[in-house]
Amino acid sequence: MAKEEVKAKAKDERGKDIPIVCQYDFGGSLEGFIKKASQNGGDGKAVAYSKVKASDKIDVQDIMRRLAVAGNSQADIQKILDAHIPGVKKRGKSKSEKMKDDFDALSADERARLIAELTRG
Numbered sequence: 001m002a003k004e005e006v007k008a009k010a011k012d013e014r015g016k017d018i019p020i021v022c023q024y025d026f027g028g029s030l031e032g033f034i035k036k037a038s039q040n041g042g043d044g045k046a047v048a049y050s051k052v053k054a055s056d057k058i059d060v061q062d063i064m065r066r067l068a069v070a071g072n073s074q075a076d077i078q079k080i081l082d083a084h085i086p087g088v089k090k091r092g093k094s095k096s097e098k099m100k101d102d103f104d105a106l107s108a109d110e111r112a113r114l115i116a117e118l119t120r121g
Contacts, residue, residue, distance in 0.1 A: 002025065002028060003023035003024060003025045004023065004024060004025070004026060005021060005022075005023060006021070006022055006023070006024050007019070007020070007021050008020045030048065033048055034047075034048050052086075056086050059086070060081060060084065063077075063080070063081065063084065064077055064081070067080060
């Protein structure tokens with residue numbers, strides 16, 4: 001098992017950053033992590049599942065927030081979550097797709113002004 005560099009920052013009582021760099025052995029693989037978490041009689045599989053679940057819960061909450069802000073109903077969000085596979089990311093929109101969406105959201109007057117501004121030589 002190999003140690004990996006882990007960086008963190010703390011703040012002292014005056015608010016000054018205290019950078020910290022240490023080495024920690026995460027186990028190198030899922031099996032290695034479970035073995036490490038099982039030392040001293042621990043239930044390594046339960047620890048691993050708990051960590052994975054906590055991380056995936058954050059991902060699921062992020063998906064829920066993004067979908068809600070985009071105007072999806074709770075039923076639509078649930079349907080999307082039912083098909084969610086952890087670790088598989090849906091491709092996001094390209095910059096040009098985002099720009100087109102923003103352009104389409106402009107009023108006719110705003111579009112005309114933007115086109116005039118962009119085409120000025």
